Amino acid sequence: MVNWCGWGNENESYALDDHPFFLPFLEMKFKVRLSHRPPPEKPPQKIPASALKARTRKSLISIVGDDNFSEDGYLRLTHSRGKSYKDLVLLKDGHAGKIVDAVLFPRDEREILKILGMASKEFIEIIPFGGGTTVLGGVTPTKNPSLCVDMMHFKTLDLDEISHTATLDAGLRGPEIEERLVRNGFTLGHFPQSFEFSTLGGWVATRSAGQASTKYGKIEDMVLGLRMVTPKGIIKVLPHPASSTGPGLKNLYVGSEGIFGIITSATLRVKSIPKVRDYEGFFFKTFHEGIRAIRTFMQNGIAPAVVRLSDAEETAVSLALSQKKGITKEGLGSWFLQKSGFRCLLILGMEGNREEVTHESEVSRHAIKEFHGLGVGKSVGEAWMRERFRHPYLRDTLLDRGVMIDTLETVTSWNNLEELHRKTKEAIEKTIGKRNVRSIVMAHISHVYETGACLYFTFMAPQAKDKISQWEDVKSAATRTILEGGGALSHHHGVGADHAPFFIAEHGKEGAETVRRTKMLFDPSGILNPGKVLVRTRARKAKGN
């Protein structure tokens, strides 16, 4: 069962028993005791009753059938929030907030068309829902009545082995896609941290990036065509390998976060399963040298699958987390590394056929050597691979210890990367410091390009009394610093509700107006996922003009 106030499945967690040095490490850094404050076992009892009128309920049931309509409180609650820090903290503290009035599970595009038609007439808010893993408030209703449209019945996968493409339905989750592709010798190569839960529809709607995006591309690099149901009809983008037919409409729909319509399927390019996978660890003395090495090999024509360089703070946290009791080889190794000044860990993963991996390995090792990197073997890389989907559970463990922990990300050119890294860390540290608590602010670069890279920040600090405004202050200071410092509002998390106030800063008045007008074209009643991407759509007001 899905965890109502934390990541993933209810019966999974990230216990600290196997990580004996981690809590003491944090307590030492924060200079406070982190006592265990488990969340309530059950959701708050105050889930408001459904506000649907009997007539509306009846019409909806007539569209999707009895089995695909639910007003169950738990279901409505878990379909009304994503997995952002704010979402989880409010839920754990017993604040249900705005909740959708029903969850619908349509079975085909025709049913969605009918739902949208009816909702447009009655001004009922519609929230498209895939895996519900948004960390930016992308699925939160803003008013009642509102309906969540869960795409779980959309599960068709149609593989074209000759053209190396697959048409994937929106409701397919990561493992469902990979299992079915791998059986036929293919992979999509898209492994976001939310892989186990998030869906194709969500990936396309938010311009998602997988951990191996350096080789396989972001989702927008894979999508050739798509279908999207809007209140005004079904939009189709033909899946051509490329084209030159006027303004690029495909990318207008990719990243639309449910504000234009509900993406029902997309045709994406797939790849042959790599014959060889080579994941290794390297250490650099400085973040700067690690960055120089990565930039050198990326600009030398290779694209490893995973390139992930932690700064000194993140490396120290990783080592504290992985350290075992007693004297171990790993323990001695990391002691030696720290002692000799090697402070930044690089995970480098190459995938492909033997010759490709050998070639990439040669080019990358040459650059790593040039900048004094030190190979520490495959075990570090493989451990990262094993653990890579588990870290979000650790966030819940820490939340239960009263730790504010969140991540945020951006992307910028190589030229600006180190300065933006420094400025953003400083802004976060300074803002947290205002409440007289100590913090750990750390970052890594990943999703690497010839022209720049994604900077991914994690911040941790003891929670203050005003948990939400504490977090909001940090988020806002970091975002402002990133935008003023030349970074993008987001590299792969999206806009959602949390970044919506900054949309104009990124795209300008004209950019926001273009999006708003496009929304009005497809969704003149303004029912689709309001408050996401744009703060206010003004669609209903405009309608009266």
Next chain:
Amino acid sequence: MVNWCGWGNENESYALDDHPFFLPFLEMKFKVRLSHRPPPEKPPQKIPASALKARTRKSLISIVGDDNFSEDGYLRLTHSRGKSYKDLVLLKDGHAGKIVDAVLFPRDEREILKILGMASKEFIEIIPFGGGTTVLGGVTPTKNPSLCVDMMHFKTLDLDEISHTATLDAGLRGPEIEERLVRNGFTLGHFPQSFEFSTLGGWVATRSAGQASTKYGKIEDMVLGLRMVTPKGIIKVLPHPASSTGPGLKNLYVGSEGIFGIITSATLRVKSIPKVRDYEGFFFKTFHEGIRAIRTFMQNGIAPAVVRLSDAEETAVSLALSQKKGITKEGLGSWFLQKSGFRCLLILGMEGNREEVTHESEVSRHAIKEFHGLGVGKSVGEAWMRERFRHPYLRDTLLDRGVMIDTLETVTSWNNLEELHRKTKEAIEKTIGKRNVRSIVMAHISHVYETGACLYFTFMAPQAKDKISQWEDVKSAATRTILEGGGALSHHHGVGADHAPFFIAEHGKEGAETVRRTKMLFDPSGILNPGKVLVRTRARKAKGN
């Protein structure tokens, strides 16, 4: 001086003296004599006078200065047509048609803003102009008064050697860009056939593809950010390496063909100059086997710069063109190839550092061998490289011999490629045959992807009396066949005026409406390049609502 009724420079041409077998070959195929009918030396004298009012002229001169305003007849004529078959035939026959009233050469964005502001108020048509090499009527005015805005003063190039990006002004031509980049160790890798004349602005506005796009990507794969002046202000897309900030607006402007605004500059990724260039020729017995070989190596993780496979008809034409008098090694070689059934030529060009080219060479040769291809050495590949920008001049030579000759292109998945090739050829042959003339219809694949490839058709036939409707019948039959057969309306030529009637067939009513509304947002007076992309913008009518 620019050729007023043909390709490129007035003092260059493609004489047939060095190609003694070509004309006889065509005459044999067509079973007609192709006599020389040279075009008039000077443009028709009936260029209409400028329709500008004195007040308007004065205001325009006050914006751009005396030196950057011209109503000269020759200049207006050469700025009112592209280089399509229809353009050239009408010009050669003395039909000037609609001509712009003046040509402006603004010096900065501020001047463009003023021009657009004034034109919006007075409903004067504005046509952005780069190199004027459109083959789809992309720069033709639809009414008077109209102004051509030539971007030739926009020549800044700003290289970021660390991030491997360059910010290029719209008026930079291919050679100007490459010379300045190469001097610093870089290349853009963008070599469309129009390279010598076309501009950065035109490339971005039409989603252009260079001949080496298989490695370097189409222009939209290179553009990170851009600036565009619209009547409503300046649009900026920040040059992030990637992002996840809502609907993708960058690609809405790339490919907008001047209907939203005038692109003034773009930031693109650049590449280090390849250390090795390896261009070779191969022959296959069938088009099918050649396609299978290419698909195999493209789906095996490599991306050569140039992959260009001619079908049997195109190969025969190439051989007839290149055949010399007397007994030569090449002559014997091609006789032997034809005799042994090797009928399809592949040009394969690899670029990069030594290891990269070696790796690509191994992978591609393996696939070529699997499908019984035969290497014919470097001279064929190198000859293609030398000649690649000269072929458009040959078109004029043939036009002067009364030959209808034109090209059209599409793109589709591997799965559909051979069927679309067959159907499109048939449709063209059948349509030409209706006028009781014989034809040569040939094609090659180029611009190759993992998922499919561009199909590039050339058709030749003796001109009928009704030259223009003869061509229109062919164009329309081919386009209809392509669209019904699952191909794209265009892979890299764009939409312009000639493809505009088919825009809805490709994008649907909703797609066209999205573009129309976006245009109205930026250009409410509907002054910008009307009739391109969309048949009718209806902007002025809508204004009165």
